[in-house]
Amino acid sequence: MDEGVILYAMGISHPSHVARKILEVKGVDHRLVPVAPAAQRVQLRLAGFRGGTVPALTLDGRRVQGSRAIAREVELRWPEPPLFPADPVLRDRVEAAERWGEEQLQPIPRRLFRYGVATDRGLANSMLGGAPAPLRPIAVPIVQLISAYYARTIEADGRRATRGGVRADIAALPAMLARVDTLIADGTLALDPPNAATLQVLSTVRVLQVSD
Numbered sequence: 001m002d003e004g005v006i007l008y009a010m011g012i013s014h015p016s017h018v019a020r021k022i023l024e025v026k027g028v029d030h031r032l033v034p035v036a037p038a039a040q041r042v043q044l045r046l047a048g049f050r051g052g053t054v055p056a057l058t059l060d061g062r063r064v065q066g067s068r069a070i071a072r073e074v075e076l077r078w079p080e081p082p083l084f085p086a087d088p089v090l091r092d093r094v095e096a097a098e099r100w101g102e103e104q105l106q107p108i109p110r111r112l113f114r115y116g117v118a119t120d121r122g123l124a125n126s127m128l129g130g131a132p133a134p135l136r137p138i139a140v141p142i143v144q145l146i147s148a149y150y151a152r153t154i155e156a157d158g159r160r161a162t163r164g165g166v167r168a169d170i171a172a173l174p175a176m177l178a179r180v181d182t183l184i185a186d187g188t189l190a191l192d193p194p195n196a197a198t199l200q201v202l203s204t205v206r207v208l209q210v211s212d
Helices: 014-026 040-046 067-077 088-105 107-119 121-126 133-151 163-185 196-211
Strands: 005-009 031-034 056-059 062-065
Touching (some): 014 067, 056 067, 062 067, 107 133, 107 163, 121 133
């Protein structure tokens, strides 16, 4: 294992899964450092990162955050198999789809999750997993307060996890998923091997399937 490759990731973060799959597709051995939900800003700052979001990668001391930035950094170091097509026209399509996947599609399940936990006590309770029953009456309100705090985050598309925001997300989903089908059909989202846009977009689709 190359000790210089360390991925800081969160299990419930689909962008973290994008970064993990990028390393797997490239065959890059790495060390995984789990990041605790709600503690990412503190944990990553202590690890030397400027931002407080996952995924975050150290590569021989170089620190990179965000799944798109990680894709490009890894591509430079390990060019095979390629995450981006050599053909310039197709590469433009892949990069546009990757950007759309990160900025427009990716925030939707995150907003739905944050709003749901912040407003639904039952969902917040389910987040506690194996926590002892006597602690739940105290822990559930704390989980909801933390979710409400993160729900105020303005995403790349300029929206927050408000009641109106999640209603708009749900209304927009059918058209967005239809666009995913089109991107697969026209070859923009290659499957074997997957390209950067494939990993970016289908990670979010997978989260939506699991959450269904």
